Amino acid sequence: MKLKHYLRHRRATVFWIVGFLLLVLTAFIGPFFVHGDSVTIVVDDRNSGPSWQHPFGTDNLGRDLLMRVLLGTQNSLIIAVIATIIQLVIGISYGSIMVFFGRRVDSFMMRLIEIITSLPDLLITMLLLIWLGNSFGAMLFALTVTAWCPTARQVRGLFLKFLNYDFVIAAQMLGSRLPKIIIKHLLPNIMSIIILDIAIAIPGYIFSEAGLSFLGVGLKSPDTSLGVLIQIGQSNIQIAPHELLIPGAILVFIVLAMNFIADAIRDVYDSRYQFLSKEDYAN
Amino acid sequence: MQIKNLSINFSTSGQIIHAVQDVNLNLDHAKITAIVGESGSGKSVTARAIMGLLEKNAIITSGQILHDDDFQFNSDAQKTQTVDLLTLSNKQMQKIRGKSIAMVFQDSFAYADPTMKIGYQVAESVRAHNPRLPKYEVKELVIQWLEKVGIKNARTRYNDYPHQFSGGQLQRILIAAALINSPKVLICDEPTTALDVTTQKVILELLKELSSQTDTKILFITHDIAVVANIADYVFVMQNGRVIEESRSIYNPKEAYTQQLLQIALNKQKINTLQIQEQNSQILTATGISVQYGKKHAVKNVSLSLHENEVLGIVGESGSGKTTLIKVISGILYAQKGDVNYHGVSVAKMSKSQKARFRQNVQMIFQNPNHSLDPRMKIEDIILEGVVNYNVVEKNAQTQYVKELLQKVHLDEKLATRYPHELSGGQKQRVSIARALATQCEILLCDEPTSALDVQTEFQILNLLREIQQETNLSIIFITHDINLITQYAHNIIVMHNGQIAGYGNTHEIIENPTDEYIVQLLESVPKLQVHQ
Numbered sequence: 001m002k003l004k005h006y007l008r009h010r011r012a013t014v015f016w017i018v019g020f021l022l023l024v025l026t027a028f029i030g031p032f033f034v035h036g037d038s039v040t041i042v043v044d045d046r047n048s049g050p051s052w053q054h055p056f057g058t059d060n061l062g063r064d065l066l067m068r069v070l071l072g073t074q075n076s077l078i079i080a081v082i083a084t085i086i087q088l089v090i091g092i093s094y095g096s097i098m099v100f101f102g103r104r105v106d107s108f109m110m111r112l113i114e115i116i117t118s119l120p121d122l123l124i125t126m127l128l129l130i131w132l133g134n135s136f137g138a139m140l141f142a143l144t145v146t147a148w149c150p151t152a153r154q155v156r157g158l159f160l161k162f163l164n165y166d167f168v169i170a171a172q173m174l175g176s177r178l179p180k181i182i183i184k185h186l187l188p189n190i191m192s193i194i195i196l197d198i199a200i201a202i203p204g205y206i207f208s209e210a211g212l213s214f215l216g217v218g219l220k221s222p223d224t225s226l227g228v229l230i231q232i233g234q235s236n237i238q239i240a241p242h243e244l245l246i247p248g249a250i251l252v253f254i255v256l257a258m259n260f261i262a263d264a265i266r267d268v269y270d271s272r273y274q275f276l277s278k279e280d281y282a283n
Numbered sequence: 284m285q286i287k288n289l290s291i292n293f294s295t296s297g298q299i300i301h302a303v304q305d306v307n308l309n310l311d312h313a314k315i316t317a318i319v320g321e322s323g324s325g326k327s328v329t330a331r332a333i334m335g336l337l338e339k340n341a342i343i344t345s346g347q348i349l350h351d352d353d354f355q356f357n358s359d360a361q362k363t364q365t366v367d368l369l370t371l372s373n374k375q376m377q378k379i380r381g382k383s384i385a386m387v388f389q390d391s392f393a394y395a396d397p398t399m400k401i402g403y404q405v406a407e408s409v410r411a412h413n414p415r416l417p418k419y420e421v422k423e424l425v426i427q428w429l430e431k432v433g434i435k436n437a438r439t440r441y442n443d444y445p446h447q448f449s450g451g452q453l454q455r456i457l458i459a460a461a462l463i464n465s466p467k468v469l470i471c472d473e474p475t476t477a478l479d480v481t482t483q484k485v486i487l488e489l490l491k492e493l494s495s496q497t498d499t500k501i502l503f504i505t506h507d508i509a510v511v512a513n514i515a516d517y518v519f520v521m522q523n524g525r526v527i528e529e530s531r532s533i534y535n536p537k538e539a540y541t542q543q544l545l546q547i548a549l550n551k552q553k554i555n556t557l558q559i560q561e562q563n564s565q566i567l568t569a570t571g572i573s574v575q576y577g578k579k580h581a582v583k584n585v586s587l588s589l590h591e592n593e594v595l596g597i598v599g600e601s602g603s604g605k606t607t608l609i610k611v612i613s614g615i616l617y618a619q620k621g622d623v624n625y626h627g628v629s630v631a632k633m634s635k636s637q638k639a640r641f642r643q644n645v646q647m648i649f650q651n652p653n654h655s656l657d658p659r660m661k662i663e664d665i666i667l668e669g670v671v672n673y674n675v676v677e678k679n680a681q682t683q684y685v686k687e688l689l690q691k692v693h694l695d696e697k698l699a700t701r702y703p704h705e706l707s708g709g710q711k712q713r714v715s716i717a718r719a720l721a722t723q724c725e726i727l728l729c730d731e732p733t734s735a736l737d738v739q740t741e742f743q744i745l746n747l748l749r750e751i752q753q754e755t756n757l758s759i760i761f762i763t764h765d766i767n768l769i770t771q772y773a774h775n776i777i778v779m780h781n782g783q784i785a786g787y788g789n790t791h792e793i794i795e796n797p798t799d800e801y802i803v804q805l806l807e808s809v810p811k812l813q814v815h816q
Contacts, residue, residue: 166655169615170715174669174722175642184668188659 006268013264020257027073034067059243060236072224073250079139080205084198086144091151096182099159113149121146126217134220143208158190199262203255210251226251284310284468289346291328302328304524310502313516314494317503320521321737326504330470334386335376343369352383352467382412385461389473391453395445402441405460412464428459432489451482470502479600484808487514508533508548509810547742548812551767556791557774563591566758567726572621574607581607583782594759596769599779605762609728613647643673646719650731652711656703662714663699669722688717692747709740729761767809770794778802
């Protein structure tokens with residue numbers, strides 16, 4: 001109800017949501033319909049502009065750019081989504097375990113988080129990638145190795161706050177044990193905040209991946225991603241600017257769209273309002 | 284001041300709420316005028332409209348607020364004239380606010396800047412309207428007013444911060460800040476609701492005294508009809524955004540609604556003569572309970588016993604330790620000293636199965652209905668939580684069980700599939716009661732279960748509790764800050780003061796022959812209606 005009302009008054013948000021969904025759909029279904037080839041190198045047809053055969057032109061090795069952009073977008077999205085899932089699963093579990101055991105376990109696990117977060121995370125990510133090589137798995141590991149810490153800390157904080165609420169004390173008196181309280185009462189109540197986290201984390205990962213690939217420590221050809229495409233594009237900017245502009249525009253579009261979606265989620269499910277009833281609004 | 288045909292609408296997420304409808308008020312009848320009404324009756328909105336402090340989504344659809352004062356908008360010489368406040372610009376309103384119309388709010392701590400010395404805050408309202416007054420004169424004026432409202436050592440306390448004052452003192456200081464410019468009208472929006480009764484009495488007397496000394500007219504807004512009877516010379520009764528009645532005295536109401544409010548208030552003053560039946564055995568005893576937070580005793584050496592089918596009232600002001608005590612009894616909090624015995628077994632030494640039985644048999648109703656139900660669960664799941672944990676009924680009988688319980692607390696069966704935010708405060712509190720009863724408990728601990736509710740809803744919830752207590756064999760411990768609330772219902776009462784028991788015994792005896800000095804003071808402070816009919 002609230003979402004419908006909200007969307008009716010924000011046409012821009014509707015545009016970004018629909019646009020984002022279309023982009024995702026195209027990235028995943030498009031490759032089945034495009035005749036181009038993302039791996040075959042055609043030496044004679046390098047850096048050509050858009051044509052009927054290659055709507056986006058070709059890259060510096062004569063590969064079809066449309067196909068490479070579609071696959072690159074796909075890879076960037078997949079990496080971002082999987083990394084977000086890993087971050088949330090580890091973060092939520094870690095936070096729950098801290099709250100469940102409490103006391104010394106909690107304070108030990110908290111110190112661990114503090115140690116990890118005190119290290120420069122970009123440096124760690126880059127060193128890990130250099131050490132492990134440029135594979136898909138290494139990329140995911142390097143991206144999420146420190147990212148779960150803020151989530152775990154946030155989950156712990158929220159859980160501890162909710163543990164003081166009357167409905168949790170009531171649940172204790174009704175005989176529910178802590179694991180049940182965490183799953184039945186605490187998790188559903190922080191869901192809106194988690195959804196917001198997702199909407200913020202995904203563009204973050206897309207950006208990180210692009211940045212790392214751009215620096216040359218991300219994915220390597222023939223594997224492709226938006227970052228890889230931008231890196232190749234910027235070296236040919238003078239002879240074939242479209243090689244940089246197309247993946248760049250898609251990156252900007254995704255990040256903008258996710259920001260609008262995150263804003264919408266925050267406005268609709270703001271955590272501050274979840275305990276307010278109609279009477280609270282009236283007073 | 285006169286308000287004519289005032290109507291205000293609020294628009295929230297597409298809906299339009301008629302908060303104030305065609306209200307006519309006249310403050311010329313008496314020095315102290317009161318508006319009495321429940322939450323949502325539009326009384327606070329009216330007050331905010333006078334001050335020009337309405338929220339952005341408020342729309343004034345019609346009406347005038349006429350105010351007489353010597354305005355200086357133009358370069359004209361000072362002369363008294365009548366203006367419609369609703370036609371003034373914000374800049375013009377600023378000259379009136381605090382100078383000619385002042386306001387005192389409910390939560391004094393929220394309206395005092397915590398990082399600013401109290402003297403400056405009072406001085407600010409002088410300087411805002413008299414910027415050319417020399418500094419030392421402003422200071423002298425502030426000190427004079429602080430003394431007038433009863434702040435001792437005003438000269439040294441001038442430099443104290445808000446947190447160094449008690450709630451009652453701070454409210455006095457805010458009254459001083461409001462009156463320092465000798466306004467024509469002072470609006471008091473529930474100024475004593477957040478205070479203890481003993482402090483409330485002092486504030487009310489102060490307001491009365493100040494109004495007799497100055498020619499300021501007071502508009503007093505409250506939900507408490509007994510307060511009105513004690514302070515106001517003229518009363519407006521509001522309900523659902525309308526003024527339904529106005530008269531010089533609250534004692535001869537014409538409207539059914541006002542009669543009902545008065546009747547409830549009069550009933551509250553009745554004292555029962557209930558006795559515990561002798562065959563009823565003790566089910567819970569607490570001996571020598573002490574709880575310390577750091578060096579401060581929250582509860583000190585408290586003992587009590589609860590019989591089968593007994594209602595035990597625990598009365599105390601804020602900070603008296605009553606909530607801490609109930610937490611110890613419920614087993615949420617462990618006391619450093621003392622022992623709670625349930626059916627002769629010490630709770631601290633119970634086996635696992637005994638502890639589970641204790642947990643099942645002792646349930647609690649909380650103060651704030653908005654916080655005591657999980658907002659993400661349906662009503663039936665909320666009620667069934669304890670049923671599932673303690674295996675009270677078979678799985679296929681659960682739906683029927685929920686229906687029966689909802690009937691028992693006089694709620695519609697259809698509510699079972701709703702979420703808490705779709706219910707009113709009174710309905711939520713009924714769900715809380717149903718949830719506790721679902722475990723088939725022996726003892727119900729009620730922690731101010733009605734203090735967040737309106738007078739009528741409070742009355743209904745109390746009646747429901749009594750009905751259930753008489754039907755089943757339930758024992759109830761009822762915590763409240765309002766001694767009037769419990770004298771009709773409780774067999775025994777405990778009066779707590781500073782963590783200790785000031786009096787414990789049969790309700791009738793405690794009220795009729797109070798032995799402790801504090802209880803005498805407490806009973807005197809409670810605003811009373813005169814019984815003459």
